[in-house]
Amino acid sequence: xxxxxxxxxxxxxxxxxxxxxxxxxxxxxxxxxxxxxxxxxxxxxxxxxxxxxxxxxxxxxxxxxxxxxxxxxxxxxxxxxxxxxxxxxxxxxxxxxxxxxxxxxxxxxxxxxxxxxxxxxxxxxxxxxxxxxxxxxxxxxxxxxxxxxxxxxxxxxxxxxxxxxxxxxxxxxxxxxxxxxxxxxxxxxxxxxxxxxxxxxxxxxxxxxxxxxxxxxxxxxxxxxxxxxxxxxxxxxxxxxxxxxxxxxxxxxxxxxxxxxxxxxx
Amino acid sequence: xxxxxxxxxxxxxxxxxxxxxxxxxxxxxxxxxxxxxxxxxxxxxxxxxxxxxxxxxxxxxxxxxxxxxxxxxxxxxxxxxxxxxxxxxxxxxxxxxxxxxxxxxxxxxxxxxxxxxxxxxxxxxxxxxxxxxxxxxxxxxxxxxxxxxxxxxxxxxxxxxxxxxxxxxxxxxxxxxxxxxxxxxxxxxxxxxxxxxxxxxxxxxxxxxxxxxxxxxxxxxxxxxxxxxxxxxxxxxxxxxxxxxxxxxxxxxxxxxxxxxxxxxxxxxxxxxxxxxxxxxxxxxxxxxxxxxxxxxxxxxxxxxxxxxxxxxxxxxxxxxxxxxxxxxxxxxxxxxxxxxxxxxxxxxxxxxxxxxxxxxxxxxxxxxxxxxxxxxxxxxxxxxxxxxxxxxxxxxxxxxxxxxxxxxxxxxxxxxxxxxxxxxxxxxxxxxxxxxxxxxxxxxxxxxxxxxxxxxxxxxxxxxxxxxxxxxxxxxxxxxxxxxxxxxxxxxxxxxxxxxxxxxxxxxxxxxxxxxxxxxxxxxxxxxxxxxxxxxxxxxxxxxxxxxxxxxxxxxxxxxxxxxxxxxxxxxxxxxxxxxxxxxxxxxxxxxxxxxxxxxxxx
Numbered sequence: 083x084x085x086x087x088x089x090x091x092x093x094x095x096x097x098x099x100x101x102x103x104x105x106x107x108x109x110x111x112x113x114x115x116x117x118x119x120x121x122x123x124x125x126x127x128x129x130x131x132x133x134x135x136x137x138x139x140x141x142x143x144x145x146x147x148x149x150x151x152x153x154x155x156x157x158x159x160x161x162x163x164x165x166x167x168x169x170x171x172x173x174x175x176x177x178x179x180x181x182x183x184x185x186x187x188x189x190x191x192x193x194x195x196x197x198x199x200x201x202x203x204x205x206x207x208x209x210x211x212x213x214x215x216x217x218x219x220x221x222x223x224x225x226x227x228x229x230x231x232x233x234x235x236x237x238x239x240x241x242x243x244x245x246x247x248x249x250x251x252x253x254x255x256x257x258x259x260x261x262x263x264x265x266x267x268x269x270x271x272x273x274x275x276x277x278x279x280x281x282x283x284x285x286x287x288x289x290x291x292x293x294x295x296x297x298x299x300x301x302x303x304x305x306x307x308x309x310x311x312x313x314x315x316x317x318x319x320x321x322x323x324x325x326x327x328x329x330x331x332x333x334x335x336x337x338x339x340x341x342x343x344x345x346x347x348x
Numbered sequence: 349x350x351x352x353x354x355x356x357x358x359x360x361x362x363x364x365x366x367x368x369x370x371x372x373x374x375x376x377x378x379x380x381x382x383x384x385x386x387x388x389x390x391x392x393x394x395x396x397x398x399x400x401x402x403x404x405x406x407x408x409x410x411x412x413x414x415x416x417x418x419x420x421x422x423x424x425x426x427x428x429x430x431x432x433x434x435x436x437x438x439x440x441x442x443x444x445x446x447x448x449x450x451x452x453x454x455x456x457x458x459x460x461x462x463x464x465x466x467x468x469x470x471x472x473x474x475x476x477x478x479x480x481x482x483x484x485x486x487x488x489x490x491x492x493x494x495x496x497x498x499x500x501x502x503x504x505x506x507x508x509x510x511x512x513x514x515x516x517x518x519x520x521x522x523x524x525x526x527x528x529x530x531x532x533x534x535x536x537x538x539x540x541x542x543x544x545x546x547x548x549x550x551x552x553x554x555x556x557x558x559x560x561x562x563x564x565x566x567x568x569x570x571x572x573x574x575x576x577x578x579x580x581x582x583x584x585x586x587x588x589x590x591x592x593x594x595x596x597x598x599x600x601x602x603x604x605x606x607x608x609x610x611x612x613x614x615x616x617x618x619x620x621x622x623x624x625x626x627x628x629x630x631x632x633x634x635x636x637x638x639x640x641x642x643x644x645x646x647x648x649x650x651x652x653x654x655x656x657x658x659x660x661x662x663x664x665x666x667x668x669x670x671x672x673x674x675x676x677x678x679x680x681x682x683x684x685x686x687x688x689x690x691x692x693x694x695x696x697x698x699x700x701x702x703x704x705x706x707x708x709x710x711x712x713x714x715x716x717x718x719x720x721x722x723x724x725x726x727x728x729x730x731x732x733x734x735x736x737x738x739x740x741x742x743x744x745x746x747x748x749x750x751x752x753x754x755x756x757x758x759x760x761x762x763x764x765x766x767x768x769x770x771x772x773x774x775x776x777x778x779x780x781x782x783x784x785x786x787x788x789x790x791x792x793x794x795x796x797x798x799x800x801x802x803x804x805x806x807x808x809x810x811x812x813x814x815x816x817x818x819x820x821x822x823x824x825x826x827x828x829x830x831x832x833x834x835x836x837x838x839x840x841x842x843x844x845x846x847x848x849x850x851x852x853x854x855x856x857x858x859x860x861x862x863x864x865x866x867x868x869x870x871x872x873x874x875x876x877x878x879x880x881x882x883x884x885x886x887x888x889x890x891x892x893x894x895x896x897x898x899x900x901x902x903x904x905x906x907x908x909x910x911x912x913x914x915x916x917x918x919x920x921x922x923x924x925x926x927x928x929x930x931x932x933x934x935x936x937x938x939x940x941x942x943x944x945x946x947x948x949x950x951x952x
Contacts, residue, residue: 083924083931092934098941106536106564119542123422147356147416147424151478151490154363155497158471161370162501165464166516170508246374253371260364263356272418273356 132280133289142292146274167313181235191233198226206300210289220303248305255302351402352412355426362470373463385466393440400433427483430853435480443473449829450596472498503593512592519589530572536565546619547864553625577609580642581935590662595706599699602665635946636677644670648777657715664778675756683759685854690752696837700830701737710813722792731790742779742898745891748840754887780901794906851880
């Protein structure tokens with residue numbers, strides 16, 4: 083289609099879509115009037131299982147099966163990225179060059195790193211008590227590590243980032259979630275049922291399996307995001323397009339391994 | 349163990365398998381990771397079959413219902429009704445077939461990540477099984493997204509070529525947009541009812557009359573599912589993705605994933621919107637019938653025009669999806685059970701045909717009908733399988749696809765008398781296109797086609813084999829799998845127990861009140877009166893007619909020069925398939941408006 087025709091097809095469609103959606107919005111319940119039926123039930127359910135953070139209770143208890151699906155979406159997105167961003171047959175890999183960093187930037191990043199990491203772990207650990215949890219804290223913890231890339235350079239980051247370990251961590255997080263669910267079945271309950279003692283409300287050990295599942299997701303997300311970013315950074319920093327950078331310093335086309343593995347072996 | 353307890357395992361086991369493969373895949377040799385993948389897929393298939401077998405037998409409770417986590421009426425429910433359980437079993441069996449087929453496929457798995465291909469396939473299996481078994485709208489959306497994410501990655505698996513990445517990108521963008529539209533519809537329903545389960549939403553909607561919100565929710569939720577089902581005008585992603593995805597992945601995409609979109613439309617309508625507070629039956633029938641007929645015709649026309657084998661098969665999937673949508677649109681138990689059987693038979697046949705195309709690709713590094721002219725005479729076994737697949741696709745009795753087509757067209761004939769003619773025409777044209785390609789490739793019949801006669805930019809193939817190098821001898825699994833799939837498709841049409849089970853499944857599927865009572869109240873429901881699909885004289889004759897038409901079309905096509913007149917006439921239709929993602933998005937939005945226009949008389 084020509085851009086003009088495409089625009090018209092879109093505009094006509096968008097007009098219909100807008101009319102439909104406007105009609106729907108007019109029939110929505112008025113804002114802030116009626117207590118929402120699901121909210122009432124969810125709060126009741128969360129408190130009955132001693133989970134102070136109702137969102138965590140919905141995610142890891144009431145609708146833990148959805149979260150299994152969502153965790154698996156991230157899990158498979160990371161495998162998919164690893165597969166799609168692998169070093170193609172005609173691409174070369176070169177060692178990243180050392181970078182010079184302005185001292186203030188270096189100091190700031192090194193100072194922030196431990197705090198950011200701690201905040202990430204805190205947010206994961208307190209998922210069942212306060213806002214946050216495995217998904218959010220995992221992203222914070224994973225990005226904290228990458229402050230090293232800003233503070234020093236890619237080689238420094240690669241030294242603290244044994245990718246194999248993170249790939250195993252990702253799979254372990256996914257497996258831990260499924261196994262927790264299966265353990266409930268073995269205990270004679272429904273899949274993903276909350277079979278552990280609920281503990282005292284608003285303490286670190288409260289929430290029963292919600293706590294375990296939250297930790298599993300935290301492990302999966304932290305490791306998954308590290309692997310994900312590693313693939314994108316590799317693509318940007320280390321892997322060269324076929325014609326790019328003529329005299330490639332290290333051609334690993336036939337060596338059957340990517341850079342990380344070689345460094346691990348070294 | 350209680351049958352209901354087995355339902356979540358159908359999702360959990362393949363996910364666990366995927367985690368194991370990713371964790372150990374770096375160190376495992378190829379053979380071991382393939383065996384592990386097959387073992388987990390087979391264990392899932394056994395579980396799904398066990399559920400299906402138990403659900404298929406009438407007993408107290410009707411069919412298994414499991415509240416995950418034990419959250420009765422608050423949490424997520426999994427429902428093993430015979431149709432959903434049957435689809436989960438179909439998915440699992442096809443996944444096993446695909447893993448066996450790809451045993452020696454991909455000579456070069458991603459370095460140091462041998463486990464990633466079977467791991468992705470296992471997650472794909474979990475997503476599709478979850479989608480088939482869930483009784484919760486939001487959970488269905490989660491699994492819809494899960495199978496999407498895996499499918500995008502699998503489509504672009506061969507990163508050395510640009511086309512798979514372009515196809516995967518179009519697939520990803522269009523399907524993600526469809527998913528967002530569905531999510532928008534789910535939020536509307538949630539805002540109105542405060543519920544997410546199919547049965548709960550349906551009950552709440554029926555306490556009030558239909559209004560604009562309900563209509564909008566129906567249109568939005570259905571749009572995303574129709575994108576997955578590749579209904580016109582949401583279908584553009586499918587040929588682009590199927591033509592370039594690795595062959596084993598195509599077997600799953602065409603064999604079951606697209607059909608799950610149709611299943612989603614039917615499931616959501618029957619459980620949520622079919623009551624007095626939803627969308628009236630005539631409105632649904634009109635909307636889906638129009639889209640189904642358009643899809644079937646466009647798919648058949650485009651299928652006939654292709655010379656790239658995988659594209660040809662992809663458009664035949666579009667055409668058949670149109671027929672499935674018509675079967676759902678007529679809103680009868682017979683329409684559903686006929687279509688279900690058609691889907692089962694089609695899955696085997698279409699996967700077998702893709703498997704044959706894969707053999708050609710790996711031996712000759714092309715799947716172009718003209719380039720391959722006569723070259724595959726040396727592969728008589730593959731040729732026979734391909735021809736049998738073409739005939740089964742056209743609905744030849746006694747294949748399962750033939751019985752399904754016969755039952756579905758009879759059910760459709762009660763709604764409009766001309767619909768059986770459409771079934772015959774579309775299955776004859778798609779089957780004929782396959783037979784035409786088979787005659788040229790495997791027998792070298794007719795004139796050698798000259799390249800300037802037809803073909804556009806989208807059909808020229810520069811392909812690479814998907815195995816390490818070109819195949820010399822054809823490995824056993826590459827032949828055994830299509831043969832097994834065709835045999836299974838034949839068995840579906842011959843074994844009477846299958847037809848009666850499918851008939852029962854269709855009757856339970858369309859019993860809205862029974863579904864809601866079984867899920868929410870735990871009542872055992874009697875199976876409503878129904879007629880299971882069975883061979884009738886008209887069905888057999890129409891099936892034979894389709895097959896005869898397909899053979900005639902194929903022989904005429906290879907003997908006569910190509911009519912450039914018709915090709916020119918259809919050029920504008922072909923040009924719609926532009927490969928431009930912007931075009932596809934514009935059509936998606938326009939399609940939503942079209943669906944609105946078709947259903948809007950429903951508001952009173």
